[in-house]
Amino acid sequence: MLKVIDIEKALTLKNTLFIDVRSPLEFEEGTIFTxxxxxxxxxxxxxIVGTIYRKENPEEATAKGLDFVSTKxxxxxxxxxxxxxxxxYIVIFCWRGGMRSKSVCNLLSMLNVxxxxxxxxxxxxxxxxxxxxLENKMSQYKFIMMHGLTGVGKTHILDELEAxxxxxxxxxxIAKNSGSxxxxxxFNGKPPSQKDFESLIFHVLQDAKEKYVFVESExxxxxxxxxxxxxYHQMIEGYHILIKTTLKNRIKIILEDYAHHLEINHFxxxxxxxxxxxxxxxxxxxQLIYKIDEKDYTYVVxxxxxxxxxxxxxxxxxxxxxxxxxxDYEKIENTIPILSNFINNILHN
Numbered sequence: 001m002l003k004v005i006d007i008e009k010a011l012t013l014k015n016t017l018f019i020d021v022r023s024p025l026e027f028e029e030g031t032i033f034t035x036x037x038x039x040x041x042x043x044x045x046x047x048i049v050g051t052i053y054r055k056e057n058p059e060e061a062t063a064k065g066l067d068f069v070s071t072k073x074x075x076x077x078x079x080x081x082x083x084x085x086x087x088x089y090i091v092i093f094c095w096r097g098g099m100r101s102k103s104v105c106n107l108l109s110m111l112n113v114x115x116x117x118x119x120x121x122x123x124x125x126x127x128x129x130x131x132x133x134l135e136n137k138m139s140q141y142k143f144i145m146m147h148g149l150t151g152v153g154k155t156h157i158l159d160e161l162e163a164x165x166x167x168x169x170x171x172x173x174i175a176k177n178s179g180s181x182x183x184x185x186x187f188n189g190k191p192p193s194q195k196d197f198e199s200l201i202f203h204v205l206q207d208a209k210e211k212y213v214f215v216e217s218e219x220x221x222x223x224x225x226x227x228x229x230x231x232y233h234q235m236i237e238g239y240h241i242l243i244k245t246t247l248k249n250r251i252k253i254i255l256e257d258y259a260h261h262l263e264i265n266h267f268x269x270x271x272x273x274x275x276x277x278x279x280x281x282x283x284x285x286x287q288l289i290y291k292i293d294e295k296d297y298t299y300v301v302x303x304x305x306x307x308x309x310x311x312x313x314x315x316x317x318x319x320x321x322x323x324x325x326x327x328d329y330e331k332i333e334n335t336i337p338i339l340s341n342f343i344n345n346i347l348h349n
Contacts, residue, residue: 006120144239152245242317
């Protein structure tokens with residue numbers, strides 16, 4: 001018997017595996033967080049079936065689809081049988097909870113795979129659930145946004161806060177981009193689609209144990225994705241903390257952050273520097289590229305801080321004249337007790 005489950009219930013279940021049976025292209029555009037893609041039709045097969053559906057009739061399209069699917073059934077069954085022994089719940093979905101997910105669930109039910117559920121409304125219902133949360137539930141969260149010049153260690157501070165159990169929304173990590181002209185150097189892997197970026201934000205906030213969240217100051221665009229308007233608005237409306245330290249500390253942090261990425265990304269760095277010719281001038285950029293070739297990274301980092309990043313970020317820092325807290329540290333680990341004390345004061349007042 002076919003078992004159907006709503007997205008709200010499915011997201012509360014423990015030890016659950018979501019299976020997306022849509023094509024790889026549909027999966028890449030956006031899926032449920034942590035879902036595995038086991039397509040019953042690949043991209044080419046889906047296109048063929050779609051063409052038949054439009055130009056001929058639904059019955060012919062269904063027959064062709066079954067022809068494609070039939071060769072995949074033994075592997076599908078074996079894979080799902082193994083997953084059923086590992087997970088308490090397997091939730092299978094397609095776009096709208098239609099034929100693709102229903103046929104897979106019915107097959108597995110007939111083959112006595114017990115813990116399989118079809119997601120009612122498919123990915124579309126999940127997407128609507130995420131968007132409803134982001135559009136209507138943001139007012140319950142108080143964001144604590146950290147500002148500061150490049151290299152003050154805002155990301156390091158977020159990592160330390162996260163390590164001690166504080167709620168953190170690390171937008172750069174989620175977007176796989178550090179939000180600068182060199183933003184794509186540090187992170188490996190393909191950046192998320194806009195839909196997946198929004199889903200990741202949703203899951204972080206929904207799972208947060210507190211109604212306050214630490215976040216780093218960001219522009220609306222981070223690499224190839226945009227922070228949802230409602231989230232960005234709530235960030236602006238939250239608390240603002242300015243982090244400061246010495247230029248020496250900032251250079252050290254940047255070199256440590258990029259140390260493992262500099263030589264292997266030589267071409268990307270030079271390419272990024274060439275984008276700065278209009279702002280810095282040809283002579284300065286040529287000198288920076290020469291220093292990169294010479295592996296004199298300290299010179300490059302210090303120059304970019306003084307003449308590119310600091311003028312850029314000083315403007316955004318001045319937008320918030322009355323910071324709720326200013327931390328000027330010598331040792332970055334000293335920031336954590338100060339931030340914890342700030343939170344305690346907020347909660348008790």
